[in-house]
Amino acid sequence: MDPVLRTVTATRYVLPLREGGSLPGLMEADDLGTWVVKFTGAGQGRKVLVAEVVVGELARRLGLPVPELVLVEVDPVLGRAEPDEEVQDLLRASPGLNLGTDFLPGSLGFDPVVHVVTPALASQVLWLDALVGNVDRSWRNPNLLLWHRDLWLIDHGASLVFHHDWARSASAAEKPYRADDHVLAGQATSRGAAADALAPQVTGELLEEVVSLVPDVWLVDEPGFDGPDAVRSAYVGHLLRRVAARTAWQP
DSSP states (O other): OOOOOOOEEEEEEEEOTSTTTTOOEEEETTOOOOEEEEEETTTTTHHHHHHHHHHHHHHTTTOOOOOEEEEEOGGGGGGOOOOOOHHHHOOOOEEEEEEEEEEEETTOOOOTTTOOHHHHHHHHHHHHHHHTTTOOSSSSOOOEEEEEEEEEOOOOOOOOOOGGGGGGGGTTOOOOOTTTTTTTTTTTTHHHHHHHHHHGGGGGGHHHHTTTTTTGGGGTTTTTTTSSSHHHHHHHHHHHHHTHHHHHHHH
């Protein structure tokens, strides 16, 4: 795995994607790619982007299918030609590094009534979501895509909710995960095997590699921490404690 995320420079704002509450936008970049970009200036803040990187790249290293993530350098000047004032304001509030997810053209939203996932994959996705406390993989909003008949995991910003209140994060290490609302709960019939396969892989070394991908600028000025490296260590420590307590929370 690359030690850093690629950085691309946005060249054009194409259109807003209004399905999400953070108003992500489709943007073209200097690598000739098209990216679904989430912005630091959105109302949900930079912690959503931190969660996207940590969870998305952890999933990738555990062998789960996640579209490529990149850092997207955004110049607010791009917003001058936008007729939508909300988009203008968002781009002005998001100079510098933002987060892009590879756009999968022609992909379909996952429908648990129609689409079938293998028990092994469904169980592994469920275990990962339980580990990171992802509250946004329900049948109402699966955050799963089918592209060329393969399943892809997207939108992990609603994970790691403990980092919104670090003072109480220790109590979240054993917090049970409610799987009854999970979009893949009915197909995840190999949960024990998934836990046995994935838990040993979530080591301190792996987590340090993942959190190192988060840019310093998204971690500075975090109350109660001396700097970005201290925040990274807190993420590693919390997730290690959660893995150690997995019998208390895993579905």
